Amino acid sequence: MARVSPLKKSLRDMLLSMAVISLPIVAIVEWFPHDSKKPEDAVQTVDYTIPLAQARRDPDLPFQALAPTTLPPGWRATSIHADFDPGSQLRWELGFLTSDNQYVGLDQVAGGKGVDGVLQVQAPDATPVSGAGGTVTAGGYQWQVYVTPDGRHHALVRTTAPVGTAAATTPGKIAVVVSGTGALSELETLAGSLQ
Secondary structure, three states, X not given: OOOXXXXXXXXXXXXXXXXXXXXXXXXXXXHOOOOOOOHHHHOOOOOOHHHHHHHHHOOOOOOOOOOEOOOOOOOEEEEEEEEOOOOOOEEEEEEEEOOOOOEEEEEEEEOOOHHHHXXXXXXXXXXXXXXXXXXXXXXXXXXXXXXXXXXXXXXXXXXXXXXXXXXXXOOOOEEEEEEEOOOHXXXXXXXXXXX
């Protein structure tokens, strides 16, 4: 009987051992569920109807909380923030992802840094556009157009007078800002549907 060299025997034993170990690993990987969601599906959709109704009933707010009446196909609400503490800046914010996964947000702010404070967060270093493209009309209102130096963020800005029972105690104007990485036309669409 021919002898098998110790080197061949240990190589054969090592390959057999790897096969035995690999089979359960492959089975485990195949049996356990995989996260098959696309990256854009990882962002959860939110329902802002109840917080919106609560905000609109709040007598301490010097503005009526706005929201779009309709969203374009493929858009979804992804964030909501409401800060109605009378001792600080009053803020209502809704965030949306467009059909091509660009962010578009609505901010209403009373007090604090107003428009400048919102722009620092939503469109850093944005400056007003001058000339013919410096304003747009959407939803029956005139909006000032802002753009960041790199052109990646736009903002539409208007101010309104305080309203309601809290108007008497609210100094200054209410800032309404629609901003984000979406195209200017997408910002106009959102601004035009606000009520």
